[in-house]
Amino acid sequence: MRAVFQTAVRLLFPSRCVGCGALVESDFALCAQCWRETPFIGGTVCDACGAPLPGADEAVRVECDDCMATPRPWARGRSAMLYRDKGRALVLALKHGDRPEVARLAAPWLARAARPLLRPDLLVAPVPLHRFKLLRRRYNQSALLARALAEQTGLEHCPDLLLRRRATASQDGRSAAERFANLDGAIAVHPGRKARLVGRPVLLVDDVMTSGATLAACAEACRQAQSGEVFVLALARVTKDH
Numbered sequence: 001m002r003a004v005f006q007t008a009v010r011l012l013f014p015s016r017c018v019g020c021g022a023l024v025e026s027d028f029a030l031c032a033q034c035w036r037e038t039p040f041i042g043g044t045v046c047d048a049c050g051a052p053l054p055g056a057d058e059a060v061r062v063e064c065d066d067c068m069a070t071p072r073p074w075a076r077g078r079s080a081m082l083y084r085d086k087g088r089a090l091v092l093a094l095k096h097g098d099r100p101e102v103a104r105l106a107a108p109w110l111a112r113a114a115r116p117l118l119r120p121d122l123l124v125a126p127v128p129l130h131r132f133k134l135l136r137r138r139y140n141q142s143a144l145l146a147r148a149l150a151e152q153t154g155l156e157h158c159p160d161l162l163l164r165r166r167a168t169a170s171q172d173g174r175s176a177a178e179r180f181a182n183l184d185g186a187i188a189v190h191p192g193r194k195a196r197l198v199g200r201p202v203l204l205v206d207d208v209m210t211s212g213a214t215l216a217a218c219a220e221a222c223r224q225a226q227s228g229e230v231f232v233l234a235l236a237r238v239t240k241d242h
C-alpha cells in the first residue's frame, strides 16, 4: 500500500534536479550534467580556507597566497566547492532564488569537506544575517547550511550563537581592506549563548567565502567570548585563479 502511494506521489510530483529542473531519480539530487558542472574541491587544499592547491603532500600544512597574506583568526577551514559555474548558480539559488532545498542537497558535500575539522563537542553556528535582511530574504542561507550540516553529522547546532549588532552595507564591490573595515565590531556573541560557548570548539558556517572578512569578524567574536578553537566552513570559495 505504501509503495503504491509512493509511486502515485512520484507520478504527481516527480523529483527534479535542484540545479536545472530535469527529472532525476530521487529528491534533493543533481542530474549527471549538473554534477559534472559543479566544481567540487578535492585533493590538496589550503588548511585555512579549503582552496585547492597544487601538490599532493597532505602531511604538511599548506596555505594559499590569500591566507598567507591575510592571517586568519581561526585554526583551520574548508570549502566544499569553488564559486563558479554550477557552484555559483547553486549558491545564488539558495541566497536570492528562494531555493532553501539547496541546503539539503549540500549537506553531504559540507560534511565531506568538513571531515578534517570534525571533533566531539564541536558547536556548529552560522554567520548571522541582520534582521532587516532576514525579513527581506525570509531565511538566513548560512543558518540553513549550518542546520543541514548539523543534521548530517549529529553535531549540536546553535543558530543564534552570533548576532549582527548593526546593519552593514553590502560587501559587493569593496576591496578586501574595505570589507574588513566594514565589519569592524559588527558581530557579537549572543549574551544568552556565552555560557554554551566557553572553552568549546566552534565550526562557523557561511555560504560563500570571498575575502574572509565576515568569517574573521565571527571568529574574533567567538574568541573574545572565550570559545575553544574556531574552525570555518564555506559552501563555496571565491578564488582568483580557478
Ligand SMILES: [Zn+2]
Pocket (backbone or CB within 6 Å): 017, 018, 019, 020, 021, 022, 030, 031, 032, 033, 034, 035
Ligand atoms: Zn541538472
Ligand SMILES: [Zn+2]
Pocket (backbone or CB within 6 Å): 046, 047, 048, 049, 050, 051, 063, 064, 065, 066, 067, 068
Ligand atoms: Zn586559503
